[in-house]
Amino acid sequence: xxxxxxxxxxxxxxxxxxxxxxxxxxxxxxxxxxxxxxxxxxxxxxxxxxxxxxxxxxxxxxxxxxxxxxxxxxxxxxxxxxxxxxxxxxxxxxxxxxxxxxxxxxxxxxxxxxxxxxxxxxxxxxxxxxxxxxxxxxxxxxxxxxxxxxxxxxxxxxxxxxxxxxxxxxxxxxxxxxxxxxxxxxxxxxxx
Amino acid sequence: xxxxxxxxxxxxxxxxxxxxxxxxxxxxxxxxxxxxxxxxxxxxxxxxxxxxxxxxxxxxxxxxxxxxxxxxxxxxxxxxxxxxxxxxxxxxxxxxxxxxxxxxxxxxxxxxxxxxxxxxxxxxxxxxxxxxxxxxxxxxxxxxxxxxxxxxxxxxxxxxxxxxxxxxxxxxxxxxxxxxxxxxxxxxxxxxxxxxxxxxxx
Numbered sequence: 364x365x366x367x368x369x370x371x372x373x374x375x376x377x378x379x380x381x382x383x384x385x386x387x388x389x390x391x392x393x394x395x396x397x398x399x400x401x402x403x404x405x406x407x408x409x410x411x412x413x414x415x416x417x418x419x420x421x422x423x424x425x426x427x428x429x430x431x432x433x434x435x436x437x438x439x440x441x442x443x444x445x446x447x448x449x450x451x452x453x454x455x456x457x458x459x460x461x462x463x464x465x466x467x468x469x470x471x472x473x474x475x476x477x478x479x480x481x482x483x484x485x486x487x488x489x490x491x492x493x494x495x496x497x498x499x500x501x502x503x504x505x506x507x508x509x510x511x512x513x514x515x516x517x518x519x520x521x522x523x524x525x526x527x528x529x530x531x532x533x534x535x536x537x538x539x540x541x542x543x544x545x546x547x548x549x550x551x552x553x554x555x
Numbered sequence: 556x557x558x559x560x561x562x563x564x565x566x567x568x569x570x571x572x573x574x575x576x577x578x579x580x581x582x583x584x585x586x587x588x589x590x591x592x593x594x595x596x597x598x599x600x601x602x603x604x605x606x607x608x609x610x611x612x613x614x615x616x617x618x619x620x621x622x623x624x625x626x627x628x629x630x631x632x633x634x635x636x637x638x639x640x641x642x643x644x645x646x647x648x649x650x651x652x653x654x655x656x657x658x659x660x661x662x663x664x665x666x667x668x669x670x671x672x673x674x675x676x677x678x679x680x681x682x683x684x685x686x687x688x689x690x691x692x693x694x695x696x697x698x699x700x701x702x703x704x705x706x707x708x709x710x711x712x713x714x715x716x717x718x719x720x721x722x723x724x725x726x727x728x729x730x731x732x733x734x735x736x737x738x739x740x741x742x743x744x745x746x747x748x749x750x751x752x753x754x755x756x757x
Contacts, residue, residue: 365708365710367708368708371705376651376652376653376730377651378651378699378700378730378732382699382732383697383698383699383732383734384649384732384734387662387663387697387698387699389662389663390700468701468702468703470662471661471662471700471701471702472700472701472702472703473699473700473702473730478705479705480705481653481704481728484642484652484653484655485644485645485646485650485651485652485653486650486651486652487646487647487649487650487651488649488650489632489634489647489649492631492632492633492634492647492675492676492677493675493677493680
C-alpha cells in the first residue's frame with residue numbers, strides 16, 4: 364500500500380434500500396453529457412451522441428439523459444444516483460467506445476464507489492443458523508468431568524508397540540500353547 | 556530363550572528398517588509354525604449386509620424426518636455453501652456476495668447458483684460429495700451492482716538500478732443478492748442421478 368491509501372476509507376459490501384430483495388431498481392437516475400460542438404477533444408462524445416445516445420435512452424427509460432453543449436470546454440459525464448451521490452468523469456479525447464463503456468459503468472453501479480476499500484466480499488444479517496462453533500460442541504460427556512492433569516489424556520494416542528512388548532506378547536502366546544511349564548522358566552529367568 | 560531374544564534385539568538396533576526386520580525376526584524366533592503368527596485379524600463373523608441394511612433403514616428414517624419437517628415448513632431459514640467463480644460462499648437468503656474480476660451477468664439479472672456444496676437448516680445438514688445432486692436445492696440470486704474496485708497502486712522499484720514503475724489498476728466487481736434458498740424436492744435416501752442434469756454449472 365502506498366501513502367495515497369492511508370486515508371482511503373474502508374468498508375463492507377452494502378446495497379442501498381434492500382435493493383434486489385423484491386425487485387431490482389436501477390440506481391442511476393440522471394446522466395448529463397457535456398461537450399463542445401467544435402473542439403476536437405469532444406469528438407468521441409459527439410460521435411456517441413450521434414450514434415448511440417438515442418438507443419441508450421430507449422433501452423433505459425428510468426434514466427433521464429441531459430445533453431448540454433458548451434463552448435470550448437472539455438467533454439464531461441456526470442451521473443446522479445438515487446442515494447444523492449454524483450459522479451463526475453472527464454472524457455477528454457476519449458473515443459466513442461470508451462465513452463459507451465464509461466456510461467455502462469455509471470449505469471451499473473450503485474453510487475460513486477471510487478474510494479472504498481472492501482474488507483469483506485460477503486455481507487450477512489444472519490451470521491449463524493445452527494449456532495456458532497464452540498470447543499465444547501460435539502464433545503463426549505466424559506470430557507466434561509475429566510480431571511487434569513491426567514495420565515491417560517496426556518499420553519499420545521498412537522504409541523506403537525515396542526519390540527520388547529511384542530516379544531513378551533509372543534512369549535505369552537507360546538506359554539499358553541506349551542502349558543504351565545514355560546511360566547516357571549520365565550519366573551526363574553527373571554529371578555536370575 | 557531369553558538369550559535368543561537379546562541377540563534379536565541387538566540385531567534390531569543395527570537394522571534401520573525396523574518393522575520389516577522385526578516381523579522376520581519374530582518368524583525366525585518362533586517355535587510355533589509360521590501360519591499361527593500371521594498378523595491378519597481373524598475373519599469377522601459379523602454379517603456385512605446386516606450392517607448395510609441397518610444403515611439404510613437409519614438413513615431412510617432421517618430422510619423421512621427431514622421431509623416431514625420441510626412439508627410442514629418448520630425447517631426455518633436455510634443456508635448453503637455455493638461454489639461461484641472459483642470461490643466458496645456460505646450464504647443465506649438476504650446475503651450479499653461479491654464476485655471479483657470479469658463476470659458477464661449484468662445488473663438486474665436473476666441467476667440460480669447450481670453448484671451447491673452443502674445445504675442446511677437448524678436441525679439438519681445435507682452434505683454433497685462434492686456437490687449436492689443438481690435440482691435438489693435451488694438457490695436464486697439477483698445481480699445488484701457491477702462496479703470497479705478502488706484504485707490499487709502497483710509500484711515496483713529496484714534499488715541502485717534506476718528502475719521504477721508505477722501502475723494503477725481497477726478491476727471489476729459484481730455484487731449479488733441472494734433471494735431464496737429452497738429444497739426443490741424431497742430428500743431421498745437412495746441417491747439416484749437425475750435423468751437430465753443441469754446444463755449450466757457456474
